[in-house]
Amino acid sequence: MKIAVDNTATLEELGAAAQAIGVEIPVVVELNVGMNRAGVEPGSTAVALAGAVHEQDGLRLAGMMAWEGHTLDIQDDDARAGAIQQCIGQLAASVQAGRDAGLPVEIVSCGGSGTMDVTMHQPEVTEIQAGGAIFGDATYQMWGVPTDPALFGQAVVTSRPAPDRIITDAGFKTLPGMERQPKAVSLDNVVNISASAEHGVITLSEPNTSVQVGDVLDFIVGYGDATVFLHDAMYGVRDGIVETVWQVSGRGKLR
Amino acid sequence: MKIAVDNTATLEELGAAAQAIGVEIPVVVELNVGMNRAGVEPGSTAVALAGAVHEQDGLRLAGMMAWEGHTLDIQDDDARAGAIQQCIGQLAASVQAGRDAGLPVEIVSCGGSGTMDVTMHQPEVTEIQAGGAIFGDATYQMWGVPTDPALFGQAVVTSRPAPDRIITDAGFKTLPGMERQPKAVSLDNVVNISASAEHGVITLSEPNTSVQVGDVLDFIVGYGDATVFLHDAMYGVRDGIVETVWQVSGRGKLR
Structure with missing residues (x-):
């Protein structure tokens, strides 16, 4: 199990809790690549938080993640693929900046069922978060996911x-x-x-x-x-x- | 507990189930007064079903009910009150026709939290089905229900x-x-x-x-x-x- 963080308040609490019970929790830094929900901004802000995770006792920096969910609503296939690649580009650049700063950023995680057709071909990505597609429901069908109905x-x-x-x-x-x-x-x-x-x-x-x-x-x-x-x-x-x-x-x- | 019916298929099954365990179930006939969801049409159709309930072993005709839920969307207060009264008029006329046919229609049930300000003043009505208003939530506030928030x-x-x-x-x-x-x-x-x-x-x-x-x-x-x-x-x-x-x-x- 890993935990995603986008702020230092939860980071410190997580670290303290981990130390209290003698474990080390793997943590990924969550980036906002345009969905405007949770997540820190890509680039230097993300690298700074990754550094703080790396320094925090009780935690182990495991990687960076993003969710480009706002691209699901783009109807045109090429425009959608371009928007997804632009998101993953921000994630990949932040990962590279972190590695350049000497941080052990291994996991590069993104995607979901509705974007995996694009994200799975991005060479920097190590992990896809697709899950919902397994059911092939009416919403995932709308998003173009080619799985068969199973729920x-x-x-x-x-x-x-x-x-x-x-x-x-x-x-x-x-x-x-x-x-x-x-x-x-x-x-x-x-x-x-x-x-x-x-x-x-x-x-x-x-x-x-x-x-x-x-x-x-x-x-x-x-x-x-x-x-x-x-x-x-x-x-x-x-x-x-x-x-x-x-x-x-x-x-x-x-x- | 009472059960509402709007068709003879469930009526016969209910009667058979009641007889099998030796009880008599009170039943109200559900009328469609304009919401176009469940319910039989008011008037002779409703009276005929009430008669079938009355004849069904294992069941006891308890009354008639309706839900004028479609009136909730009417913004103008007078228009809304008029629409509700028109609905209750259909229910009341069906009840009267049932009683004229010798059927023991006691319960005349209708309303909900969003219409009770009107339905509670209709003399034919014996029971109001208001419930949700107890929470005074944002939706019931939108419908003009004057209860305080409690959930x-x-x-x-x-x-x-x-x-x-x-x-x-x-x-x-x-x-x-x-x-x-x-x-x-x-x-x-x-x-x-x-x-x-x-x-x-x-x-x-x-x-x-x-x-x-x-x-x-x-x-x-x-x-x-x-x-x-x-x-x-x-x-x-x-x-x-x-x-x-x-x-x-x-x-x-x-x-």
């Missing part, structure tokens, strides 16, 4: 109030529509899926009377990042047989 | 990457921005609060260097309906003392 939710039809409307028991507590709506696997003419707390409302462009109350519908989840933590367990299914159950052990660990 | 989330400042940006450990898994963003209780000049999975990003209109990494910030939650189920427990606090802990026992009961 599904089921809903039971609880009401058929009109031929163009199906009501299910899966609202935003089960199949959230954040980023992207879930996709019905075997249902045609779906215009929209909206979610109240415990109601899913599927609007159809053509009348349908074959879907009945009590039917079970499968959905590709809209966004795995916004779905997995809502559930206590995931079921591993192969050829229609449940082979394993994975508890979502991190769920609710918010304090 | 708060806490977040720890994990990063101060720029004077106009505060990063916290509360993303959409903790303090979701669905319907309405959370509101910082004691933080001025907040332009926007956005949420990644585990990052909250607070953008300020004025530089702020007094908020430090490690500080704890309180937030009025954006929407209690979208927040409570994400947590394992709620803490009842009076005068700064935790007096009780309520487990969120329904959380995760999705199967």
Whole structure:
């Protein structure tokens, strides 16, 4: 396990905690390469923080990382690739400056599922942080990730109030529509899926009377990042047989 | 406990289940008065279903209900009140038609926190379903509900990457921005609060260097309906003392 830092306050607390229990924690310095969330600025600021990590008892400087997540919204492929390369260039330059200053910057980590097609070809990069793509959900599909859908939710039809409307028991507590709506696997003419707390409302462009109350519908989840933590367990299914159950052990660990 | 139905399929299953264990389940017929979610159409369709409930062994017809939730978006007070009264008029007429047909329609239930200021004055109504207003969250405030804020989330400042940006450990898994963003209780000049999975990003209109990494910030939650189920427990606090802990026992009961 490694910890990313972007400030000296947490650095000193981490170092003190590590020393108190007699361990050394590997630390990567987090850079802001344009997403404007967490992260120190690239260049001299990043090198200075890397130096402070290196000097801090209880910690071991392991590398630098960045997340170029803001490039996901760029539609044009060439423009997107260029923006990603520009981000990784800032990371690589900071790494080089750190090494030039004698710091042991080994890990150069970046990327995510939506940028790995570009970042994996940058020679300076040693590690890609892609994870979400494994589910191939509707949001990662939107971002052009070529993995197959692997995470599904089921809903039971609880009401058929009109031929163009199906009501299910899966609202935003089960199949959230954040980023992207879930996709019905075997249902045609779906215009929209909206979610109240415990109601899913599927609007159809053509009348349908074959879907009945009590039917079970499968959905590709809209966004795995916004779905997995809502559930206590995931079921591993192969050829229609449940082979394993994975508890979502991190769920609710918010304090 | 009562159960709302809007179709005969669940009616028959409910009746069979009730008979199998030797109980009688009180049932209300759910009407669609314009929200276009679940519910049978008012008038003769609703009366026919109420009659079917009355005839079903294992069930007892208890009343009729509706939810005029679509009126929440009407900004003008008079127009909103008129729309709500029109909805309740449809419910009341269906109830009267049921009673005229000899059916024991006792409960006339409708409303929610955002409409109760109107529905509580309709003489036909016997029950209001208001609940969410107890938290006085940002969404219910938007809907004009006059209750005080009573549900708060806490977040720890994990990063101060720029004077106009505060990063916290509360993303959409903790303090979701669905319907309405959370509101910082004691933080001025907040332009926007956005949420990644585990990052909250607070953008300020004025530089702020007094908020430090490690500080704890309180937030009025954006929407209690979208927040409570994400947590394992709620803490009842009076005068700064935790007096009780309520487990969120329904959380995760999705199967």
